[in-house]
Amino acid sequence: MKIPKVSRLLFAVFILSLFSQASNAQFYFNNEDGYRLWLKYDAIADRKLQKAYSKHIGSTYIAGESDTANIIRQELRYALGSMLNHNVEFSDNLKKNQLVIGTPDSLDxxxxxxxxxxxxxxxRIRSQKIDGKNVTLISANSDVGTLYGTYHFLRLLQTQSSIDDLNITETPKIDVRVLNHWDNLDRHVERGYAGESIWDWHKLPDYKYQRYYDYARANASIGINGTVLNNVNAAPLILTPHYLEKVEALATIFRPYGLKVYLSVKFSSPQLIGGMKTSDPLDKEVQQWWKEKADEIYKRIPDFGGFLVKANSEGQPGPGDFGRTHAEGANMLADALAPHGGIVMWRAFVYANEKNEERSKQAYSEFKPLDGKFRENVLVQVKNGPIDFQPREPFSPLFGATPKTPMMMEFQVTMEYLGFSTHLVYLGTMYEEALKTDTHAKGKGSTVGKVVDGSLFNNSISGMAGVANIGSDRNWTGHIMLQSNWYVFGRMAWDHELGAKTIADEWIHMTLSDEPQVVDTVSDLMMASREITVNYMTPLGLHHIMGVGHHYGPGPWVKDLGRDDWTSVYYHRAAKDGIGFDRSPSGVNAVAQYHSPVRDIYSSPETIPEELLLWFHHLSWDYKTKSGRTLWDELVHRYYQGAEDVSKMLTSWKTLEGTIDDQQFNQVLMALQIQQQEAYRWRNACVLYFQQFSQRPIPEGLQKPEGSLEEYEAMRFPHAPGQGR
Known part of the structure; x- marks a missing residue:
């Protein structure tokens, strides 16, 4: 049909009007919205390098016809075709300059x-000769091993590393490497800041989103081998046949990627869905109920991983309700799972009013006496610090305290206390700090990492969990830069000795750009980001001073809640005489839970690392810090430095405009602008609040904080995301 001239003219005017508004409408022609994560496989611009890679991969020989082998074929076709503009040829015959992938069962x-x-x-990935032909051989004992090896090989290409003379052997240092999804069945994600849950329980088991497959791909590419689908504050319905059918559908999708499914379970499920009068773990009928439930699950899902349990914590039911210990509760479930090879991950995040003991000490007091009383298929899952995922904490004293009981690390990938999904905080430095800290449990070199991987005490099983930051947002994590925290968690769970900077640089190459300016600039931002955030939120060992309930923004004034250890004033103890929580021998003596010499170092304000000063010591406002400043002046300077450094991060990011994709650039730019506003709010609110106790002026050279303390205290955020239900 011929379009009339008037219509064509109007159409042209319409198009021109759109472009005239482009500065407001933001047209993104490259359309990189973050969905592809670090598996973008962008074309390698260096033609010489591209040619060198192609020389090694004339054709590809992948042995076997399993689902996993077919996934490897698909991944290579996509990745090599994109990066090398290489039409992947799959051959069943051994040829020169070939990538060969297989197991001893598939290749003799x-x-x-x-x-x-x-x-x-x-x-293993080796450059070698087979039948006189030069090949690159990726070999493993299983197809999943070859899948991990394939992703390693592709990572070499993505980071523009040499693939000449390869001789790589890798095994994971930790057995169980899982993401914990705090996702509810109604798709609300507790402490989730990237949209709804990616699990659409209503449409499962029949509707299988492509996102499920891409989730499995992403996890396999970094070595994550398990996923806990639901919130630790578990709904008992997850164990009913209606939902187990849906779980089975996800397990079937994930299996070829080496990803096992686990479930969080409510300890009182026998009563809530089983019609029983009790959930006492020593009751024979209760034990039988769990045994039959485990049998039912494994009939559907033969490779089901096991249970995660939050018990007798924050109102959740547990064995304590029946006068039983955590070991007795965990062992009942372990016995039900053991015939099938399943495990129990029993969380150590417990604290109770009736203990009449300072909160940071309670997990140790509860679990140390139970060492050696858990079944072999039980791991005690311990948060990295003794309180609750704070911007900085000392390591939990449970690491190194239970030689007969595996301690499974629990990190938070989602940022409950770190600005949600609008603050650029790379957590690799936090993970590294925790894992490389020396517990001295068996002398020097007894790092937390060696406790977690089981090597220090020769534990038969090891594990690391990360509370996921994944949601239904198109870019998965609400902020493209926060994809790096999912990535670094997986890489460190595989090998906790990898450096945070090495992993950050990998991620930048794979996600943003190969340009040296971009890699260097973004790497510097990422590596500094966590310390910057600590400074504008909780410097010098302050902790738990965030807004009540949602944990958003500053709230050092929070008091008068249901229990003292939910308040901020309980932790900072600010008064006219000083600030800080005395956990030294002269106070609640939490330092006694650590091995010497850690105990001795933490006991004195003169020897403790200054970043933990106020965690363990209550000190005068005039106490002289290492900088020569008084404690008050140093505290204020740190708050100001943190906020100023966020402004510098924003300025630094702006220099990258035009060097990375427009959408990626603008997503991060907008988030950094929010982070800048919130950093100054944290600074102003905290400095004004603590000044009323110090009764000292703002240090010379620093401007008075904007606004009044009353204005900051009056701020409300009733619909902040991620709150519990």
């Missing part, structure tokens, strides 16, 4: 003895 020339000690997940 793979030496089984060379793979001893690699288990089911380890792999």
């Amino acid at each position: 020339f793979i030496n089984r003895d060379e793979l001893k000690g690699l288990g089911d997940e380890g792999y």
